[in-house]
Amino acid sequence: MSKQTGALTNNTTKASWLLLIGVILVGSNLRVPITSVGSLVSFIRDDLGISNTVAGLITTLPLLAFAVLSPFAPKIANRIGMEWTIALSLVLLIIGIIIRSITGIGLLFTGTLLIGLAIAVGNVLIPGIIKMNFPLKIGIMTGMYAVFMNIFGALGSGLSVPISSAGNMGWQGALGIWGLLTLISLLVWLPQLRKQRDTSPEANAEAKQKSNLWRSPIAWGITLFMGGQSLGFYTLIAWMPDILNSIGYNAGTAGWMVFLMQAALIPTTFVIPVIAEKMKNQISLAVGTAVLFMIGFTGLLFESMMFVPLWAILLGIAGGSGFSLSMMFFTIRTHNGKEAAELSGMAQSFGYLLAALGPVLVGTLHDIGGGWTMPLLFLILISVIVLIAGIVSGKERTISDRTAKQSDQEIAEAEMY
Structure with a gap:
């Protein structure tokens, strides 16, 4: 095997591993911003002085955002590419988490809406990413990202109250800390933006x-x-x-x-x-x-x-x-x-x-x-x-x-x- 062939193989392997880790990390962000709220609703309700009905919207609003944006996510991806669309959704997710973590009813629901819209993109496009890049490993890739999505979802439910009780974190800090996971995911995903879009007649x-x-x-x-x-x-x-x-x-x-x-x-x-x-x-x-x-x-x-x-x-x-x-x-x-x-x-x-x-x-x-x-x-x-x-x-x-x-x-x- 020539040095060029060996280098090409190594680069391909490295790119595949980066994509694999990227898919897992993106999947890890698709539940935790929502599940981390559930155990903190009573704290948020009491702190902001809102009713149970209004507090219930904190968990319902993201699901409605999923329903509204999901049909449009593929259309956006068709224009700018799946990789760029996912990257921008991670940026939007970070912004949403930060805004939601600032005290105020308006900011709470604005951030929650942005989080729902951002997660909707990942929900829709990750199956397409797997189909395109891992056509022979669809089962194991689907299983891996789904497992990490649910593990972090469970962690969000279990760790939110302990985190909020640590120091002066409060419910704001307990919700905001998950933005670090999203930031890490974005940094790992950035190499995917270097991929060239297929502009061949067959692809068009x-x-x-x-x-x-x-x-x-x-x-x-x-x-x-x-x-x-x-x-x-x-x-x-x-x-x-x-x-x-x-x-x-x-x-x-x-x-x-x-x-x-x-x-x-x-x-x-x-x-x-x-x-x-x-x-x-x-x-x-x-x-x-x-x-x-x-x-x-x-x-x-x-x-x-x-x-x-x-x-x-x-x-x-x-x-x-x-x-x-x-x-x-x-x-x-x-x-x-x-x-x-x-x-x-x-x-x-x-x-x-x-x-x-x-x-x-x-x-x-x-x-x-x-x-x-x-x-x-x-x-x-x-x-x-x-x-x-x-x-x-x-x-x-x-x-x-x-x-x-x-x-x-x-x-x-x-x-x-």
Whole structure:
């Protein structure tokens, strides 16, 4: 091997490792700015003198931002490149974290909105980055970034109160300190900005191709699967403590059950993508996810304190499987990074809108029914929708299969633009 070839191989290996670390670090920022708020809401509420309803917007606003920006993130990336779009989103995330950490209701919500918009970009584009750069390692890469995303999300929930109690940090310092993680991620990501965009005729033709996602049954199946599992998981995060309180758990023990659910989620988010990539289709995994949701929600209906840890574990496994399968569908049901980003944008827009509405709908059903039976039956119904959508999503085909059936005139029009 010549010195030039060896140097080229070393540079390629170094670039691959930098990208790998960059993807993991970007993924690590996609939950912690949100989860770090949850345990500090009471401190923020008391310090700023706001109501519980207004305080609840601190966690709901980012989900609404996800829903609004997700469809537009691929369009921005098509203009300036995925790497630059992610870099700018990290800059926006740093700004949002700093603004949110300054005392004041207006600054709190302005920063929270900016954080939501920034995270939405990473949520949508990381599957496309993986599709483009790691086409033979989609499963393990999806699993790795999902695991780190959830680990740091859990750390945000667990460390915020201890950090706020250290010295004069307060809730402002406990929220602001995560900006250091974002800054490190940005610095590690900067080498990706040196990449040259592919301007070949083939690449331009691919960029201009229209996938007609909104007319694709597969895309809608994936969207409903993403939306249903998101609604189930975020509703549990919001209401599971109250559900367990009604069974007889005290606040502390109920909190540990929510922790157990999230702990069960972490290994699942790594294992499921690796298994899914090796399977001809993913129907069995999707069905298993929906069934676990059904068993967990049905178990909570029986109000047995003894079996709650089992239901928490099953619901955590279902949540981890549902999320990681959704991320896999974005990549294995598309042909290239652009399609993956567009499908991700569509599914996450609708998915996080449902996730934001889910806790509100369940709370309303609780008020109407005077208990948790009606809300849990509603969540079981959502699980049935996840089951049906999972069967559609799990079949071995891509969103472009429908495009191949377009008329010659439609194809000609697409090529003209």
